[in-house]
Amino acid sequence: MAPQRFHEQFDQIQRSMPDVPLALGPDDASEFIYEKGVVLARDGRDAALVEETVRTHFTAATGLTGDHVRRDSPETNRSGITRIKVGDPGHGDRRGDRAVTHALRAMSEREGRAGRRIVSRNHVVSIAVNSCPGDEPVPASLSQGTNPAPAEAAHDPGTAVGVLVVDNGLTHDHALVPLLAHVDGDLHGTETDADGNLLQYVGHGTFIAGVLAAVAPNTDITVRNTLNDAGAILESELGDRLFEAVADGWPDIISLSAGTSNGRTDGLLGMDAFMQELHAHGTLLVAAAGNNASASPFWPAAYADLPEYRDVVLSVGALRGDGEFGACFSNHGSWVKVYAPGERLTSALTGFDAPVPYAYQHSTYEACRYGFTYVCTCQSPSHVGVLSEDGGTVKPDQVMFEGYAHWSGTSFATPVVAGLVAAHMTANKETDPRAARSQLLAANTQFAEVRGAHVPALRPAGWRPVPVVQRPVGA
Incomplete structure (x- = not known):
């Protein structure tokens, strides 16, 4: 089972x-x-x-x-x-x-x-983690670089686009990664358990900041540790924590890789006040569509489908490794406005001051739980996780991280799109992020197939497709 x-x-x-x-x-x-x-x-x-x-x-x-x-x-x-x-x-x-x-x-x-x-x-x-159990990070060689690769652009403090990442905090050694030299914000705090293993989700915000910085080097990125408790927060507390995140000023763009469905089509009651203030400011919210392989609206991403927020929120789904089709785990539907690569991206998980072990929490499946025929993150790379084994009788697989990781989820497609909006602002001297969003989507000529639908797809120039392997018929 x-x-x-x-x-x-x-x-x-x-x-x-x-x-x-x-x-x-x-x-x-x-x-x-x-x-x-x-x-x-x-x-x-x-x-x-x-x-x-x-x-x-x-x-x-x-x-x-x-x-x-x-x-x-x-x-x-x-x-x-x-x-x-x-x-x-x-x-x-x-x-x-x-x-x-x-x-x-x-x-x-x-x-x-x-x-x-x-x-x-x-x-x-x-945190919009992949509902497949294979979404946990996988060690990546430093020599292969990041994917997306860093764009060839300079960081100019006078024109840099302000991007706020609302997530868990930065790893303590993130500044050792050249790509994150201009990233500021909150540290995660406790990063390892009593055995020295990296805790689950540690590095999530650092990874996102790395993806953003690679796609849009001319950004001033601030990471807030709003979601430090296993990447979760109660709706009743979320609004206040979001207000705290913008207490020093509203940025050009907020990148948010978290949310929830609620069985409704009118948003989250606990976010009403924040969304109204967001609307009144010029900030663009780029939000992850979630990883439940569902068409149910996932908030706050689904605000992009409400008339009053269509120019204020941009919802992002994930493409699989080749960028041609939707990833098996990605939420989908008319409320998802754009898709971007989100499977097996490569970014910084930690800095380079010392290797750190990680014990897998979830076991992989023998086949994709959603019935997809390609070898997806549900299946590969194969590992045994401590949470999936009854009675803890099987020792979980352990790996060692030395800086970079491969990771999958709409969590990481989101900073790709936030970065592309920021890069468009820099390239076109556009100061309005909402106008940049509209211009970017209007000029886009790329598409992908998601659940039989032809959908807009944004693929950054520095992104390299990952080969997709089809599972043999009957396997």
Whole structure:
């Protein structure tokens, strides 16, 4: 039986949030993760309405008690969101939370009359890692260089495009990589476990910064460690953390390789205030489409499909190694506006001060879990991971990183596109990143095939295709 990657990811995130009981949704469909016993509402009248309606509904119409229903956060956060407890978070298991489900149901009629969103689950927003288990980094030779290779352009502090990477922090030795000489920001902090092994996701933000710097050398890149807890954060906290990330000023471009689906088509309640301020500024948000091989909207990338945000947000899916077709793991659909190489890219994972070991967390599959016929990251390179083995009876495979890595995901297609927008700004002396986005897409003549659709594809000049191997029929 192939390992169930989403459940392994759930366990990893739950360990990083030991005090937050979590459940899968909707109804154990494994599309998203949310906090048990809690719903979200906007501060003020909406929060009071949710509290009153849910308490009355629980008392009159269900076997649930209204005793738990109360506001759980002060109305002082900048995101304008209140957490409301609606049940005992210790009830049930990962398969769902009936208190939250009933609370949403209790508000459905009110929302219908109001014609707007009033209540929401408190979703976990996480780094858009590949849902295939083979997305973990693979050591790469320093002599082969990065892929994409660095563009031939100089860094000019006077004209450099400001790019903010909202991710986990930089590795402590990142500055030893020449490509990252102009990268600034937060360090990750703890990078290894008690045995000296690199922790999962460490290097994610560093890798992204390297891809960005290679595609667009004339950038001032700042990396924030907003997502340092196993790459995850609760929706109720996300808005405030995003505001903190731009506290020193709004950049030209934000590159964000994280998100969540939520079963809706109108965005994340916890991001409303931030998205409104983003709209008011000139910043362009370039966001990863996610790696669930799903057409379900993944937020915040899917804001690109809402009329008021079409020029504000650019959603990015991933192409497979040859750049001709969509990667097996990439989310897809009309809300994904562009695709870029995102399979087996090469960038800096750490600096070069010392080799560091890494023990794989997830085992690979015998075949692509999504039924693709090419040998994808689900299958190769083959390895055994500690999270996938029952009882820990099999020793996980271990590798040594000396600086560079191959890695796959829409996480890494995203900085490719952010870099191309930045490079277009430099080449055309364009100061408006949203205008640069429109110009870049309008001038693009490259396409790829994704799930039978002909879609826009952006492939940087320094990118080298990776040969794709087809699995023999019947294998």
